Amino acid sequence: DAGVTQSPTHLIKTRGQQVTLRCSPKSGHDTVSWYQQALGQGPQFIFQYYEEEERQRGNFPDRFSGHQFPNYSSELNVNALLLGDSALYLCASSEGTSGRRDTQYFGPGTRLTVL
Amino acid sequence: AQSVAQPEDQVNVAEGNPLTVKCTYSVSGNPYLFWYVQYPNRGLQFLLKYITGDNLVKGSYGFEAEFNKSQTSFHLKKPSALVSDSALYFCAVRDINYSGGYQKVTFGIGTKLQVIP
Numbered sequence A: 001d002a003g004v005t006q007s008p009t010h011l012i013k014t015r016g017q018q019v020t021l022r023c024s025p026k027s028g029h030d031t032v033s034w035y036q037q038a039l040g041q042g043p044q045f046i047f048q049y050y051e052e053e054e055r056q057r058g059n060f061p062d063r064f065s066g067h068q069f070p071n072y073s074s075e076l077n078v079n080a081l082l083l084g085d086s087a088l089y090l091c092a093s094s095e096g097t098s099g100r101r102d103t104q105y106f107g108p109g110t111r112l113t114v115l
Numbered sequence B: 001a002q003s004v005a006q007p008e009d010q011v012n013v014a015e016g017n018p019l020t021v022k023c024t025y026s027v028s029g030n031p032y033l034f035w036y037v038q039y040p041n042r043g044l045q046f047l048l049k050y051i052t053g054d055n056l057v058k059g060s061y062g063f064e065a066e067f068n069k070s071q072t073s074f075h076l077k078k079p080s081a082l083v084s085d086s087a088l089y090f091c092a093v094r095d096i097n098y099s100g101g102y103q104k105v106t107f108g109i110g111t112k113l114q115v116i117p
Helices: none
Strands: A005-007 A010-013 A019-024 A031-037 A044-050 A053-057 A064-068 A074-078 A087-094 A110-114 B003-005 B010-014 B019-021 B024-026 B031-038 B044-050 B056-058 B064-068 B073-078 B087-095 B111-116
Touching (some): A010 A019, A019 A087, A031 A074, A044 A064, A074 A087, B019 B111, B024 B073, B031 B064, B031 B073, B044 B056, B073 B087
Parallel strands (some): A010 A110, B010 B111
Antiparallel strands (some): A005 A019, A019 A074, A031 A044, A031 A087, A044 A053, A064 A074, A087 A110, B003 B024, B019 B073, B031 B044, B056 B064, B064 B073, B087 B111
């Protein structure tokens, strides 16, 4: 049973560019959350998708957007990249039923470097 | 607003000794509490959670955590540390009264555990 997978593993972009990160949830999970983890910090919640809709959003600008597909996989898009967007981006999935949704399982992350 | 505090940037312990990694939280209602571990260049691995019931929660790799409502704490413990336990540990909280029924999990900044051989 595959866990949460993310692609790519590493990415280097320049300021002003756009980037798309991808996540496939753990089998049986239908809820996907995205987090940004800057160096030396804890993960910061970006947003969460369930039933192909954004359900919650953290304190991130509109440059950060996402999508969830019918197969529950998800994308995180960041436009107009800034140097400060350099971080490890983590995807987490959980089951949609009440109670089980509480435990999130994380992927290995995508390391984004903005030059 | 909910928050998590991990007061120690780093904890050093000798192999075989008991270890404690501290966590305190703040929520408006009742908390769901979690501990995750992160190895270098890896994602977070779930260790254990407290939802309700027994205040002592047992998790993966011999770890346990004690929920203390009066002190708003959820300290991670292990009776005998291993060198392989050296990693970054994150405490996280979710307020179960959060409206809408969807998760918003808040993480602490992490505590680096160093187990010395």
